[in-house]
Amino acid sequence: MTEKLAGLATHVERLRIGTSSRSALRVLSDGRTGLALLPYMSPYPRREYLHLLSEGLRQLHQGMTVTLDAYAKWEPGEWAGYAEALRPFQRQAQHAADLVSLDGDSRRLAEQASLLACRLIELPRPPRIPYEAFRRFFRHEPHEIRVLLDWERLDRHHEAGEVRVSLRMHRSDRGFHEVFAPWYHQDHTRPADFGEPGARPWRFSELAACDRGLSPTHQEKIRHFIGAYRDDEPSRPLHLSLATLDLLSGRSLVLDGNHRLAAILRLARESHEIRISEFRISVPLSRGLLPDLTHWPTT
Incomplete structure (x- = not known):
């Protein structure tokens, strides 16, 4: 015994x-x-x-x-x-x-x-995820979602049974053409504010390829994470837990982990093994939920 x-x-x-x-x-x-x-x-x-x-x-x-x-x-x-x-x-x-x-x-x-x-x-x-676990994980440091997501509105949608969180696993840099960052550009040549006329959101398939048109701050943070990932147990898959919002029609918006995702996708192109756990939240879309939805059809 x-x-x-x-x-x-x-x-x-x-x-x-x-x-x-x-x-x-x-x-x-x-x-x-x-x-x-x-x-x-x-x-x-x-x-x-x-x-x-x-x-x-x-x-x-x-x-x-x-x-x-x-x-x-x-x-x-x-x-x-x-x-x-x-x-x-x-x-x-x-x-x-x-x-x-x-x-x-x-x-x-x-x-x-x-x-x-x-x-x-x-x-x-999996693939279903408890909303409560998603909320606790991404509401607080060190994983706190930094875009202007209205958590109270999201909670009300959850109470009405209108929220679904699902898990998607990615082991390569493929599949990110319709995944977008809450960062914006003008003709891929210079950064733009999200409310600026003509501003367009970046695709991660574009961010994985080059820095052109990104702000110096974003460029510096991406380079920082590339170095950190290279130094951190290089024999293991590079892992990232990612929060995204379902934009419908196969598209999604990254809510947390944008710099790390751009860094990991660039390293994947160098043949590094990766493992990305995407926690995608589906909810009725409105600009009151997230100001960035100005760029997307709402429901």
């Missing part, structure tokens, strides 16, 4: 640090095995085990509702393994809660584990 507690504690601690698919699966699979052994444990280690198991489930739920780590980094096979382990775990936890041979505290803790598992089951899985 001591060994099982130590192994579970290791993976619970790892879930506090980040939403590791391996640790999530171990908490569920080892937890299910431990739940089946509850009748054979003495009361104190049984309650200690259940407390630790519930903490692991709370950390896993927090990792899927407060951060976007799992959605950005887990592969489809990892999601499949997680889903396959989750429901049997919940059934085993509910079975333990119904055992009359257990003391009352243990049954309550097992019921708590079952309820936490039910909350995990209710969360959407």
